[in-house]
Amino acid sequence: MPNERLTRAAVTTGRRTVEFCELPVPDLGEGDGLLAVEAVGICGSDVVSFDRADEPVRVMGHETVGRIAEATPSAMSRWGARPGDRVLLEEYLPCGHCRFCRSAEFRFCLESDPAATPGALRYGTTGLAVAPGLWGGFSELQYLHPRTVLHHVPESLPADVATMALPVANGYEWAYRSGGVGPGSAVVVIGPGQQGLGCVLAARIAGASVIVAVGLERDGARLAAAKSLGATHTIVSGPDLVEQVLAATGGEGADVVVNTASGKSAVFNDAVAMLRKSGRLVLPVREKLRQDGVDLGAVGRKCLIVIGMRGHSFAAVESAIAILQDNLELVRPLATMTVPLERVADAILSTGGTGPIPDVIHATVAVAPADQSTSEA
Incomplete structure (x- = not known):
């Protein structure tokens, strides 16, 4: 039997509790793929969910930037991407065929709204028990579902700024x-x-x-x-x-x-x-x-x-990436904290005002490459 591939991940196992685990990397099925995670931003919703005791055991993180590591040909065709492309993920995993998806408002899709559909799939909140488990960005590799919505990210856009998109x-x-x-x-x-x-x-x-x-x-x-x-x-x-x-x-x-x-x-x-x-x-x-x-x-x-109002449209994310690229010097001061994966809890707590770093506006967890320098302010 071949050796099982593993990836290192930060798993939220309880209120304000993170464990670092080696999780199995799934074999690719029809239309899916894997993302080599570069960096993940901390959202205000992460602060709220991290402080709750009734959330599932999960890999958090949904403001994810990385490179497509592997994907099936049908996935590449659907996403308009190639292996190695640098991309940003949206948290939504819309069905693709309802009235909202067909009108470019997939943020309203019931299949990606846990409030409307219990068990709805979303990056960063779906539990580890839902196969294949790698649903969040706080992992070296993240699973890419066939319904993934992604955006291409310029190579010149720094990771700690790209995660603010x-x-x-x-x-x-x-x-x-x-x-x-x-x-x-x-x-x-x-x-x-x-x-x-x-x-x-x-x-x-x-x-x-x-x-x-x-x-x-x-x-x-x-x-x-x-x-x-x-x-x-x-x-x-x-x-x-x-x-x-x-x-x-x-x-x-x-x-x-x-x-x-x-x-x-x-x-x-x-x-x-x-x-x-x-x-x-x-x-x-x-x-x-x-x-x-x-x-x-x-x-x-x-x-x-x-x-x-809730969330964002596809067009808004495309515009946001362009805004960040065109106003880099203006927005760069908002990136106030960057830490390695081992300090993901510090990043979440500091964003909420209870961690070791004060006055954090937007924090980024740098996952890869391993030799990437990290800083905090």
């Missing part, structure tokens, strides 16, 4: 493609996390004239980053938040508010109050608790458009 794509989707920000717009972004900063960057590129980033007292470094990306005003949230926003917009209110921070009724009502009549409120938050005290009357009186 998905949060930047979210910001581009929420602020520009769905939010409708354009030249001369007044925009408020509530929450200066990775996606919120992506919204600020997208608003700048779209030509917004007023960009207000709102955060908390502890968000000093992130608000400073928002300023460097193009925010014209940064505000620490407080009792006079709405008044400050109205002052920043000449008393007219914002054309667009993107709330990336909280689904609480108080934040919703503040967002409504700072919008002009017929403005747009974009809500990518996922508050699970029902909220009392939501001022729906103001939504009607001001004729507002409220847009629920």
Whole structure:
């Protein structure tokens, strides 16, 4: 019997617990492949799931950049790729034939939405018990399902910047493609996390004239980053938040508010109050608790458009890669932490503000090549 191939992986086995294991590498079937992982970014959702005790044992990581190591001819044809190509993966594994997939909105595909379809497959969250197990990027090799959605990454784009493509794509989707920000717009972004900063960057590129980033007292470094990306005003949230926003917009209110921070009724009502009549409120938050005290009357009186939002389109990711490539010096300071695979827990915890490195905006886990230098700041 031939020797079984193994790959080294960081396996999340419980709340804030990682074990390093040698996992079997699957033989290729029809239409699939393997990715040699180069680097993986840490998403805010990783911070949340890493802190939960009810998640499956799994290989986490979905902001993955790597090279196609092996793939069947049918996979190469479907993906438009060749072995050795440097690519970025999306977390979605859409069915490819539903109404959403056929209309280029595969992020809505029920087969890739665990909230709608229990057991739905997604990179970074599917459990180790689901064959072949290598569903996340915190591994030297990652399994490529036939339904993989990938994007080609320029060789000149540094790995720690390339791994920011998905949060930047979210910001581009929420602020520009769905939010409708354009030249001369007044925009408020509530929450200066990775996606919120992506919204600020997208608003700048779209030509917004007023960009207000709102955060908390502890968000000093992130608000400073928002300023460097193009925010014209940064505000620490407080009792006079709405008044400050109205002052920043000449008393007219914002054309667009993107709330990336909280689904609480108080934040919703503040967002409504700072919008002009017929403005747009974009809500990518996922508050699970029902909220009392939501001022729906103001939504009607001001004729507002409220847009629920999740994830990113294929086009948004393509645009994000181009934005990062074209604005490398501008976005490079957002890559505040890069560590080897052995320190993946530090990267996740630091992103959430509880790890050994303070003021992390976006962290990257460098997986390969083995001699790649790592740094942290």
